Amino acid sequence: MEMSINASKQFGSFRLEADFTVTGQRIGLFGPSGSGKSTLVGLVVGLHQPDHGIVSLDGEAIFDSRKGLNLPVEQRRVGMVFQRPHLFPHLNVKHNLLYGHRRCAPENRKITLDSVVGVLQIEHLLNRGVSNLSGGERQRVSIGRAVLSNPRLLIMDEPLSGLDDSLKFQIIPFLKNVCETFQIPYLFISHSMIEMRIMTDQVLSVADGRIAGQMTAEELARSRMGESHAGYINLLKLKYSHRLDGLHVYHWGNAHLFASGSSDLPESLFELSSTDIILFKRHPEAISARNLLQCRVTDVFESGNRLGIEMECGGERLIAEVVRQAAEDLGIERGIKVYAAIKATAFRRLG
Amino acid sequence: MPGFTPTDYSAILLSIKVATTATLISLPFGFTVAYLMTFRKFRGRVVLDVFVNLPLTLPPVVVGYLLLLLLGQQGWISKVLLQPLGIKLIFTWKAAVIATAVVGFPLMVRSIRTGMETIDIRLIQASRTLGAGWFDNVITIILPLSIRGIIAGSVLMFARGLGEFGATIIVAGNIPGVTQTIPLAIYEYVSSPRGDVMAMALCCVSITISIAVLIFHEWLGRQMIRTD
Amino acid sequence: MKFRTIKLLLCVFCFVFLTGPAALAADVNLSVAASLREAVTELSADFAKKSPGVSFQRNFGGSGALAKQIENGAPCDVFFSANVEWMDYLEGKRLIDASNISTLAFNEVVFVGKPGLKVHRLQDVVKLEKIAIGSPKSVPAGQYAMEAITKAGLDKQLENKLVMAKDVRECLMYAERGEVDGAFVYKTDAEIMAKEVKILFIVPQNLYPRVTYPVALTVTGSKKAEAVAFYGFLQSAEARKVLSKYGFAVK
Numbered sequence: 059m060e061m062s063i064n065a066s067k068q069f070g071s072f073r074l075e076a077d078f079t080v081t082g083q084r085i086g087l088f089g090p091s092g093s094g095k096s097t098l099v100g101l102v103v104g105l106h107q108p109d110h111g112i113v114s115l116d117g118e119a120i121f122d123s124r125k126g127l128n129l130p131v132e133q134r135r136v137g138m139v140f141q142r143p144h145l146f147p148h149l150n151v152k153h154n155l156l157y158g159h160r161r162c163a164p165e166n167r168k169i170t171l172d173s174v175v176g177v178l179q180i181e182h183l184l185n186r187g188v189s190n191l192s193g194g195e196r197q198r199v200s201i202g203r204a205v206l207s208n209p210r211l212l213i214m215d216e217p218l219s220g221l222d223d224s225l226k227f228q229i230i231p232f233l234k235n236v237c238e239t240f241q242i243p244y245l246f247i248s249h250s251m252i253e254m255r256i257m258t259d260q261v262l263s264v265a266d267g268r269i270a271g272q273m274t275a276e277e278l279a280r281s282r283m284g285e286s287h288a289g290y291i292n293l294l295k296l297k298y299s300h301r302l303d304g305l306h307v308y309h310w311g312n313a314h315l316f317a318s319g320s321s322d323l324p325e326s327l328f329e330l331s332s333t334d335i336i337l338f339k340r341h342p343e344a345i346s347a348r349n350l351l352q353c354r355v356t357d358v359f360e361s362g363n364r365l366g367i368e369m370e371c372g373g374e375r376l377i378a379e380v381v382r383q384a385a386e387d388l389g390i391e392r393g394i395k396v397y398a399a400i401k402a403t404a405f406r407r408l409g
Numbered sequence: 410m411p412g413f414t415p416t417d418y419s420a421i422l423l424s425i426k427v428a429t430t431a432t433l434i435s436l437p438f439g440f441t442v443a444y445l446m447t448f449r450k451f452r453g454r455v456v457l458d459v460f461v462n463l464p465l466t467l468p469p470v471v472v473g474y475l476l477l478l479l480l481g482q483q484g485w486i487s488k489v490l491l492q493p494l495g496i497k498l499i500f501t502w503k504a505a506v507i508a509t510a511v512v513g514f515p516l517m518v519r520s521i522r523t524g525m526e527t528i529d530i531r532l533i534q535a536s537r538t539l540g541a542g543w544f545d546n547v548i549t550i551i552l553p554l555s556i557r558g559i560i561a562g563s564v565l566m567f568a569r570g571l572g573e574f575g576a577t578i579i580v581a582g583n584i585p586g587v588t589q590t591i592p593l594a595i596y597e598y599v600s601s602p603r604g605d606v607m608a609m610a611l612c613c614v615s616i617t618i619s620i621a622v623l624i625f626h627e628w629l630g631r632q633m634i635r636t637d
Numbered sequence: 638m639k640f641r642t643i644k645l646l647l648c649v650f651c652f653v654f655l656t657g658p659a660a661l662a663a664d665v666n667l668s669v670a671a672s673l674r675e676a677v678t679e680l681s682a683d684f685a686k687k688s689p690g691v692s693f694q695r696n697f698g699g700s701g702a703l704a705k706q707i708e709n710g711a712p713c714d715v716f717f718s719a720n721v722e723w724m725d726y727l728e729g730k731r732l733i734d735a736s737n738i739s740t741l742a743f744n745e746v747v748f749v750g751k752p753g754l755k756v757h758r759l760q761d762v763v764k765l766e767k768i769a770i771g772s773p774k775s776v777p778a779g780q781y782a783m784e785a786i787t788k789a790g791l792d793k794q795l796e797n798k799l800v801m802a803k804d805v806r807e808c809l810m811y812a813e814r815g816e817v818d819g820a821f822v823y824k825t826d827a828e829i830m831a832k833e834v835k836i837l838f839i840v841p842q843n844l845y846p847r848v849t850y851p852v853a854l855t856v857t858g859s860k861k862a863e864a865v866a867f868y869g870f871l872q873s874a875e876a877r878k879v880l881s882k883y884g885f886a887v888k
């Protein structure tokens with residue numbers, strides 16, 4: 059999917075100016091509140107019109123101020139998942155799901171109710187009224203509804219912001235599966251770096267009504283490491299092994315990790331901040347931290363006034379951050395061996 | 410039943426007939442105006458708002474008189490439209506319906522607008538992204554979600570219509586069997602020294618109908634809550 | 638500060654509502670059948686010229702409605718009715734003493750309509766679509782007309798065609814405006830007031846009792862010297878001349 063915007067819009071004192079083209083199936087739009095993300099997206103969906111410019115999808119112009127072209131919202135085939143589900147209260151779940159499907163031209167109806175309902179696991183909800191659903195169920199129905207309209211682009215405007223953490227990471231797999239299974243390109247908006255990294259390939263970062271940059275999610279995370287006091291968030295898939303002395307033991311690659319998590323699920327996603335990893339040049343003989351990993355440095359990068367140290371540990375990858383002076387003191391460079399110490403309490407389970 | 414004459418019975422039936430007809434013909438217009446006022450921006454919006462609310466603030470006899478000027482023999486609409494088509498409205502039950510509809514119209518529009526204003530605009534945006542054009546939107550989203558306002562407006566208008574007197578007597582006259590509704594019949598009895606018993610009897614009928622309408626409205630409201 | 642304003646407003650309120658226009662000692666209250674409007678206005682003006690200090694409060698309407706108002710306590714010293722029924726009604730309620738009733742004038746019921754209308758007798762009326770008539774429940778002109786219609790056997794045919802008016806002048810107004818095809822009014826109304834319509838026929842007298850206008854001094858009126866004097870004036874030759882001028886038959 060190719061999206062191209064060369065347009066400007068004035069909103070009171072706020073001015074949006076964009077000139078970019080982005081290609082891909084999983085595109086992200088990242089930026090703080092008020093940066094213009096929702097406005098930009100509004101231009102693509104058709105809920106707002108630019109003052110001047112052109113908006114195109116897959117080479118086809120859907121708005122062109124010079125030609126006076128403005129394709130109405132209902133004809134653009136751009137689906138939208140909002141922060142809140144906005145399900146139609148007077149229709150039951152099934153009719154909500156089919157609302158867009160019915161209005162889709164027959165030749166475009168490739169996605170069927172049964173398949174979507176299967177992927178989202180909402181068969182048992184079909185005949186229910188929408189007010190009897192939990193938050194997660196409602197958001198899943200909302201996603202299903204948007205997908206069933208067979209859009210050529212799905213825009214998701216902070217679809218996870220309204221959910222609590224455990225719910226968020228339950229929904230994310232549904233989101234990914236649905237779009238992968240039905241091959242729907244999407245534009246994912248969030249202010250959460252973690253969500254961006256999981257959901258997207260290319261990310262456009264937006265600030266003050268302009269596109270500040272276009273890069274992969276990973277590159278974005280690294281570049282932001284120095285600014286964020288949470289540093290770079292390592293996302294680790296840990297497989298549960300057993301309990302020992304009040305701690306949970308997990309498999310991670312070839313290594314064992316001790317974490318003070320409380321999950322007995324076979325596999326969970328954990329986050330570990332780069333700031334919580336302490337590096338040793340030599341093996342410290344005694345240390346209070348329960349985790350000590352032998353790693354090899356694969357890359358060193360700059361971010362702000364910090365250095366990110368990318369390491370390979372037992373087949374998996376980890377990034378720690380240190381100040382420049384510390385890197386010099388330890389003589390850290392690519393290829394050397396280091397020991398990474400991590401407290402059991404530093405791991406936080408995501409979902 | 411204290412000796413109701415056939416004329417009295419026809420007054421009761423006529424009241425219900427006029428109020429019901431006025432409500433039914435006002436519904437599409439009321440809905441349209443409420444929709445325009447709630448969801449569309451256009452020049453002259455304020456003017457429309459003033460016009461629609463005018464009958465609410467004017468004395469009904471003034472409304473009746475204005476209608477008479479418009480629709481009567483010398484009236485502009487009469488000369489341009491009605492007389493060429495051979496339509497006579499003054500002093501017919503149709504005039505009673507028109508008078509009732511005009512006087513009650515602002516009540517209906519207000520109620521429907523109140524109902525419409527509670528509709529989350531995101532729902533409308535969502536339906537558009539799902540492929541619904543503006544008319545589709547109106548029928549499948551706005552109409553069902555404003556049904557409470559529509560019902561409230563209809564009941565209010567019907568009740569107001571049952572009691573309409575001032576405009577009706579001017580533009581439809583007091584014609585037993587044709588335009589004499591309950592209020593007009595009561596008026597005639599009240600003017601007559603021996604008419605107090607009948608006036609009271611008709612008052613009771615009027616009160617009974619009003620109570621029935623209000624109970625119906627309550628019941629409908631509960632039905633709606635149950636299906637939510 | 639606020640309290641003072643409230644007190645002031647209350648005082649103004651009381652003043653406005655509890656003090657009426659000062660009732661003059663010599664105020665005579667008249668309740669008059671609508672068809673006598675111009676005649677009684679002139680009669681009372683003539684009398685006032687002769688007796689300075691006397692002023693009149695005039696109330697016009699259908700005689701039945703007037704009787705009901707008087708019964709309910711409306712102030713009235715002299716009552717002019719367009720038929721005997723409503724006068725007897727008040728006598729029955731002891732608001733009028735029989736000795737204070739006299740006959741003022743007579744009239745005839747006619748049918749008016751636009752000139753050129755092909756209606757020449759009572760039976761022709763059934764061809765019309767809408768006819769104005771005073772409400773028979775309270776307006777003598779309507780009662781007389783209704784009696785004639787019933788006696789002529791036309792009442793069923795005229796069902797749904799009769800527009801009820803609150804007094805005979807409203808009937809005339811409907812006819813003048815063209816909102817009805819014709820109206821039953823008094824001969825005097827047609828002669829005094831009609832501009833657009835004219836008398837199409839006179840309703841045969843054998844179909845209804847003679848239109849008689851009794852006038853009476855009410856019990857309250859009989860205690861007012863000015864009212865008694867006016868009542869006496871109404872029996873005079875001068876008064877009869879005024880009534881004849883307006884087309885009423887006298888004695």
